[in-house]
Amino acid sequence: MTADLSLIRSSFKVVEPHGTQVTAYFYDHLFANNPGVRPLFAPHIDEQRDRLWAALGALVANLENTDTLTDMLQNLGRRHAGYGALPEHYPAVGASLIATLRHYAGDAWTPAVEESWTAVYGVISSTMIAAADAAAK
Ligand code: HEM
Numbered sequence: 001m002t003a004d005l006s007l008i009r010s011s012f013k014v015v016e017p018h019g020t021q022v023t024a025y026f027y028d029h030l031f032a033n034n035p036g037v038r039p040l041f042a043p044h045i046d047e048q049r050d051r052l053w054a055a056l057g058a059l060v061a062n063l064e065n066t067d068t069l070t071d072m073l074q075n076l077g078r079r080h081a082g083y084g085a086l087p088e089h090y091p092a093v094g095a096s097l098i099a100t101l102r103h104y105a106g107d108a109w110t111p112a113v114e115e116s117w118t119a120v121y122g123v124i125s126s127t128m129i130a131a132a133d134a135a136a137k
Pocket of ligand 1: 080085
């Protein structure tokens with residue numbers, strides 16, 4: 001992973017205080033660019049907003065605890081198969097996540113920060129997808 005974890009943590013700290021605005025921006029971006037995934041999320045979207053954000057915080061807090069992180073991601077990936085999330089949805093979610101972080105990080109957003117988040121999201125999505133795949137077999 002070409003990720004600088006201190007950059008992940010410091011940029012997340014800048015974005016985090018914006019709270020529910022951040023997740024609203026994320027879902028608006030995701031659904032505007034990928035209207036096809038909108039039906040997967042109905043009808044619990046408000047509750048879901050906070051859970052995604054809390055999960056992201058927990059993942060960031062455990063970036064260095066490889067076993068815990070892998071465990072969390074595998075469980076999340078298996079549950080996502082049940083929500084109808086397909087492998088091809090993951091890049092779309094990653095693009096909206098990066099766009100959201102970039103929007104709220106302001107001056108804290110640099111090419112190195114973007115590279116780190118891209119690498120971390122690569123690990124998140126590949127671990128989730130592999131676990132969902134294994135569960136389906
Ligand atoms: C960084 C990656 C992701 C994280 C951290 C994340 C986090 C979460 C969390 C915490 C929940 C609440 C339920 C649970 O804990 O199982 C959830 C639900 C859900 N997620 Fe994700 N998710 C991610 C990626 C995706 C992707 C790629 C999709 C594909 C479209 C997706 C679609 C959904 C759906 C459809 C639900 C259920 C919503 C509902 O009940 O209405 N997620 N996600």
